[in-house]
């Protein structure tokens with residue numbers, strides 16, 4: 001049956017391509033849907049769940065499927081966010097953050113300030129299998145973001161999530177490729193929770209990518225999660241190299 005769906009979607013994608021509606025930047029399977037830029041409509045008989053065209057709601061779509069009051073549709077208002085071009089803007093992450101977030105930057109040595117001004121996003125879910133959640137944020141020169149992703153596997157198989165940071169890199173042919181900016185900016189433990197500390201060497205837009213450890217659209221890991229994060233204002237030494245205050249303090 002799954003193979004049938006895959007073939008059907010491929011055929012549907014191919015027929016759309018011939019009519020000029022299909023965006024070749026979309027994955028053929030899963031067919032990213034939702035009507036936002038870069039996301040088309042599902043073929044007849046399919047609906048959009050977590051950015052994927054499926055015939056019926058996935059099992060994880062149920063209320064409280066992941067316990068702690070979270071099911072797969074808990075973050076439906078943020079979906080589809082399965083491509084960097086559909087990324088959800090992180091609170092305090094906008095380029096003109098001073099308008100919306102006067103306390104974007106925290107002093108990491110002040111625990112009360114970190115607690116008071118850290119941002120929290122809760123009720124998030126990777127569902128169905130193969131769901132990707134992208135979050136966008138602007139970084140000034142040498143800015144640092146510290147991110148904790150909280151989730152609980154309860155020792156269940158198939159509940160392991162990972163996160164990584166991507167940035168847009170212009171290719172020689174002018175196309176944009178989203179890639180890990182400085183090697184491996186990824187948190188990929190096999191236990192509960194992930195954390196990242198990332199310093200932007202160049203100012204620009206960056207993207208947090210949350211996904212199952214196994215990203216397969218049929219067998220991939222799924223779970224509920226929350227994000228906590230804060231920004232630290234960048235600074236440079238006399239040579240123009242970025243300084244991480246946490247490393248200076250060591």
Ligand SMILES: [Ca+2]
Pocket residue numbers: 050075079124125126127131132133
């Ligand atoms: Ca999601």
Ligand SMILES: [Ca+2]
Pocket residue numbers: 050051079080081082131132133134
């Ligand atoms: Ca998603």
